[in-house]
Amino acid sequence: MRCSFCDKQAVYFKRISGVAYCKNCFIKHVEDRVRWTINKGKLFDWNDHIVLAVSGGKDSVVMMKIVSKIEKNFPHVKLTAITIDEGFNGYRAEGIKIAKKFSSIFGVEHLIFSFKDFYGYTLKEMVDKAEKRGSPYHPCTYCGVLRRKILNVKSKEIGATKIATAHNLDDEAQTILMNILRGDIERLIESFRIESQECEGFVPRVKPMKYIPEREIALYAYYNGIELYSSECPFSRLSLRGEIRSFLNDYEMRHPDVKFSIVSSFEAFINKIINKENSIKIKLNRCRYCGEPTTRDICRACELLEDLKVL
Numbered sequence: 001m002r003c004s005f006c007d008k009q010a011v012y013f014k015r016i017s018g019v020a021y022c023k024n025c026f027i028k029h030v031e032d033r034v035r036w037t038i039n040k041g042k043l044f045d046w047n048d049h050i051v052l053a054v055s056g057g058k059d060s061v062v063m064m065k066i067v068s069k070i071e072k073n074f075p076h077v078k079l080t081a082i083t084i085d086e087g088f089n090g091y092r093a094e095g096i097k098i099a100k101k102f103s104s105i106f107g108v109e110h111l112i113f114s115f116k117d118f119y120g121y122t123l124k125e126m127v128d129k130a131e132k133r134g135s136p137y138h139p140c141t142y143c144g145v146l147r148r149k150i151l152n153v154k155s156k157e158i159g160a161t162k163i164a165t166a167h168n169l170d171d172e173a174q175t176i177l178m179n180i181l182r183g184d185i186e187r188l189i190e191s192f193r194i195e196s197q198e199c200e201g202f203v204p205r206v207k208p209m210k211y212i213p214e215r216e217i218a219l220y221a222y223y224n225g226i227e228l229y230s231s232e233c234p235f236s237r238l239s240l241r242g243e244i245r246s247f248l249n250d251y252e253m254r255h256p257d258v259k260f261s262i263v264s265s266f267e268a269f270i271n272k273i274i275n276k277e278n279s280i281k282i283k284l285n286r287c288r289y290c291g292e293p294t295t296r297d298i299c300r301a302c303e304l305l306e307d308l309k310v311l
């Protein structure tokens with residue numbers, strides 16, 4: 001098969017659009033798509049201090065490569081990569097090594113913050129406590145909520161104005177379906193509104209990779225010499241996300257546009273709600289324990305820590 005743009009040997013065929021790409025045209029396609037996402041959503045300003053949440057996984061390293069390339073044209077933009085060390089020993093240690101290496105290659109300042117320093121416990125220690133207490137929460141709940149809190153607090157401390165995370169199209173479609181299947185529509189809309197609107201105390205979160213399918217990120221990483229993790233998070237197999245991922249990948253074989261359709265239709269729906277004249281305004285309080293912004297009396301992170309009796 002030949003490339004649809006330059007007639008060289010094609011390496012990738014995009015079924016959703018029926019377009020074939022050679023290696024160079026494919027790399028350009030992925031970078032153009034990220035640039036388009038940034039421009040369309042007005043994700044960054046000319047003088048932003050952007051925190052790149054870099055776990056060391058391929059998605060976050062690819063994001064760091066592409067965003068640092070795009071933002072070179074904006075000399076007033078500052079980039080800082082932050083890696084959160086949850087305390088998984090082998091698994092995260094490998095990610096930290098990769099994150100350090102590529103931050104240095106791409107010329108991005110790199111900071112590491114750990115659960116142990118911030119909360120006094122590693123995630124593993126918290127999960128062990130949760131198990132003993134018969135907590136109903138999955139390890140990913142602690143991991144996600146507590147990681148987001150450190151990112152927000154530390155980003156504010158260094159004066160950042162945006163936090164960019166590397167969620168891809170597959171992640172986004174999975175999250176929407178997961179929350180629907182759990183019946184947790186409120187949380188889904190809440191997180192979307194916080195992402196979409198400026199709220200005092202929250203550094204706005206943006207997702208420049210949200211329209212790039214996971215397989216394209218993997219291929220982009222391969223062509224750019226970005227190594228993949230050889231280990232896996234010990235908790236990933238226990239998650240509902242794994243089931244949804246398999247289901248969506250299977251369904252996509254017959255309906256190539258399913259992930260994009262889920263994400264774009266949900267975004268259109270949310271934008272309609274937010275833009276309506278009487279759109280719901282977010283009323284933020286300060287968490288009684290830590291002072292972080294929250295829609296409740298205590299923030300979700302403190303609620304989880306209180307339940308573990310480690311607050």
Ligand code: SF4
Nearest residue numbers: 139140143233235236
């Ligand atoms: S799979 Fe769950 S526990 Fe593991 S890194 Fe991801 S969110 Fe954290």
Ligand SMILES: [Zn+2]
Nearest residue numbers: 003006022025
């Ligand atoms: Zn080509």
Ligand SMILES: [Zn+2]
Nearest residue numbers: 287290299302
């Ligand atoms: Zn709190």
